[in-house]
Amino acid sequence: MRTSLVLAIIFLISPAQAQFNRGPTVVVAEPIWKVESSDNFRVFHDQEGDYGKKVLKLADEYREEIGKRWFDEIPKFRTKCDIYLQTSLAHGSATRIDYDNGQALTYRIDLRIDLDNVYDAILPHEIMHALLGAYFERPIPRWADEGLASQNEPKETQEKAKKILLESKTRFEPRTLMTLDDYPRETELFYAQSIMAVNHLVRLRDEKTFILFITDAQKEGPESALQKHYKVDFASLEKTWMAISPPVKVISRGQ
Numbered sequence: 001m002r003t004s005l006v007l008a009i010i011f012l013i014s015p016a017q018a019q020f021n022r023g024p025t026v027v028v029a030e031p032i033w034k035v036e037s038s039d040n041f042r043v044f045h046d047q048e049g050d051y052g053k054k055v056l057k058l059a060d061e062y063r064e065e066i067g068k069r070w071f072d073e074i075p076k077f078r079t080k081c082d083i084y085l086q087t088s089l090a091h092g093s094a095t096r097i098d099y100d101n102g103q104a105l106t107y108r109i110d111l112r113i114d115l116d117n118v119y120d121a122i123l124p125h126e127i128m129h130a131l132l133g134a135y136f137e138r139p140i141p142r143w144a145d146e147g148l149a150s151q152n153e154p155k156e157t158q159e160k161a162k163k164i165l166l167e168s169k170t171r172f173e174p175r176t177l178m179t180l181d182d183y184p185r186e187t188e189l190f191y192a193q194s195i196m197a198v199n200h201l202v203r204l205r206d207e208k209t210f211i212l213f214i215t216d217a218q219k220e221g222p223e224s225a226l227q228k229h230y231k232v233d234f235a236s237l238e239k240t241w242m243a244i245s246p247p248v249k250v251i252s253r254g255q
Contacts, residue, residue: 147198
C-alpha cells in the first residue's frame, strides 16, 4: 500500500525556452498515440513514419552519454521513462517524477517538439532531470537540479547565462540560492546563477565530484558539503561572484 505519496514536478521551463516569450497556447484533443519502446524509454507520438523511432534512439544515446559523464554508473529507471511528443502544451517541456517512500516510481517527460532546439538542448536537459530522479530517488535543490540539467545543453546556454549574470544588477547570495525550496520570482536570474554556480564548481573539480557534493549536501547541508568537496564556504563563493560582477542588490533569504 502506498503511503505519503509525493508528486514532484521537477522541471517546468527549460532555460532553452525560459528566456523567450511564449506565444498563445492552443488546446487540442488528446491524440491517438503510437508507441515506440526500448529497455529504458517509451516514446508516445502521433507523427508519421519512423519519427518516434528516431527520438527513441536519440533518448537512449543521451542517457548513455549523460549517464557516463556525471555518474559512476548510469542510474537505472525503476520503470521505463515515458516521453510524450507534444505539439501543444500550456507550459514548456517538463519532467514529472512520482516519488514514494524514498523511491522514484514513474517518470514522464512532456516534450514540445515545435521548438527548434528541442533535440539538441531540451531533450538532454529533460533526460538529465529523469536521471537525477533515478539516482537520488528524491527531489534535489532547485538550483542544482536546473543547473545540472542545463550543463547538458549546447555551450550557448552557458554563454547566455553568463551574459545575464554579468549584466544583472541583482544576485542571490550563495546561501539563499542553495537553500531555495522553489522557483523564485526572479526566474531568469535564478536559472542563470544556478547554471553558472554548477559550472564553477564542476570546473573546480569534475562532474562526478559535484554529484557527491549534492549527495552530502542533502545529508549535512550545502556549506558543510562545499567545505568537504571544494574547500570553500558561502563567504568565499560570494567573494568569487562579487569579483566577476559586483551587483547593486544581493537577494538574501526571506527577501
